[in-house]
Amino acid sequence: MESQNLTSVSEFLLLGLSDDLELQPLLFGLFLTMYLVTVLGNLLIILAVSSDVHLHSPMYFFLSNLSLADISFSTITVPKMLVNLQIHSKSITYAGCLTQMSLFSLFACLDSLLLAVMAYDRLVAICHPLHYPVIMNLHLCGLLVLVSFFISLLDSQLHYLIMSQLIFCADVKIPHFFCDPPELLKLACSDTLTSNMLIYFISAIFGGVPLTGILYSYTRIISSILKVSSSDGKYKTFSTCGSHLSVVCLYYGTGLGVYLSSTVSSFSRKDVVASVMYSVVTPMLNPFIYSLRNRAIKNALWRIISRISSPQ
Template sequence: MGPQNLTSVLEFHLLGLSDDLELQPLLFGLFLTMYLVTVFGNLLIILTVSFDFHLHTPMYFFLSNLSLADISFSTTTVPKMLVNLKTHSKSITYAGCLTQVSSFSLFVCLDSLLLTVMAYDRFVAICHPLHYPAIMNFHLCGLLVLVSFFVSLLDSQLHYLMMSQLTFCADVEIPHFFCDPPQLLKLACSDTSTNNILIYFIGTIFGGVPLTGILYSYTRIISSILRISSSGLRYKAFSTCGSHLSAVCLFYGTGLGVYLGSSVSSSPRKEAVASVMYTVVTPMLNPFIYSLRNSHIKNVLWRIVSRIA
């Protein structure tokens, strides 16, 4: 069968993580648990920040937005996978696939930009402590989050436009548990050389620039901390960055590991299993990273639990 226009494709088939029917209930229970922990943990962070006015600071404002982005990030892929596991179906509609592509790009980019904004917040707090209240005011914080969202929206629309222009042959089986743009490019019948260049260019701009900003911020932060004479003050300064640095390493480490590994791996199914790390595990672990290492959040959580009890 010759190439057909994408608009005539009614649905795609997501092959998921395994074809073994005996594993389906186990996978369903595992990913349902991880999704509920992600939603509950990130909602708890948002409620905790809202509950205590002592946490109404730029750092926690950005953290609550990151938690909201993580909930949305997981919701883009996991619920559809759970439905397919429960119903033993592999289908996703054409519109659903394109929506998943654009939503996935939106929240990946938003996570990246919010982590960059949080790195800038730590840079100002440590390198310019006297000017911190004046620089990181309410209007600037709101503007940074708003700009991050609109830049992410631009990224998602670029991915949507690229994917919507592809043509496909009869085989529309995606060896993944969600509509991953690189996998869609491999399935296309039309020439995708321009699309491949564009997708790596967009990834470099929307992923590389934020990562460069984070690295620059931490270079300046470490340089400032090492100039502090008191070891106690140095430890305190490092501890304020510990949670954020852990989240950055987890997000970029798993994401870069998957996409660098995909360039040398010939097994799409292994790529799908590896991508679980940054699409499911990372959003689930972020609340633990920020709450377990942060005494302020732990104290507020304890007061909330005590009040409920």
């Protein structure tokens, strides 16, 4: 993937979260801690799922792939921000910016698609429990993840192709901590009407279709739960979706809030904070949301800890 720089711009400036030099060490420590927790927490989920035979099921297979995507999602943005904070620099190269933007689009789309796949998995498990092992077989699970990745790759390449055709002038200050596509569009000095329409159309398709799938799945799930006669039965059935629904609300709630507000007003510090929520905080919280509400994962993690701590 080679960038095609149509301008004389060799780098952009990422303004980050704050210009206050006294806050830089605090921000560095905070984001380093969040990044390490994100990586460690999601690696523990992957380790638990891969090492415990009780977790070798479609739901946990998709969860381990979501954890891998979350690690990558945070790695695209946070390490670069940490480096800039440490060396008191705000620069990112033209090629680095477009690459970061493209990879960010890839893993943001992959997260959305995996959440949609997990919603479908819960739909089959609750609405068609007797046929669940047949429908959600190993080949279908692998195919769903593979298709999700290639669709996300297509999304990232479309973003990259559109951005690489823009012409940038002297003002290359991005009021963000990473190269966000809407902010790059605002910096272009060429006509961006077509590019804006394409970017938002692509985002609506690659983000809206998974969200529609999630809403449809939960409509069917809720309809099926309402048919359960006992209150305990309803609670037990819906509790299997609680963690996933929490992650969906956190991810889409903050993400949609940022991008819908950016279409009607200029980007503000509040939007940057909201971006931190869905691009940094959400990947960090996902392992806790799933592990704290899931007895099988907690048991698997305790078995791993017991094996590590027990003398050989």
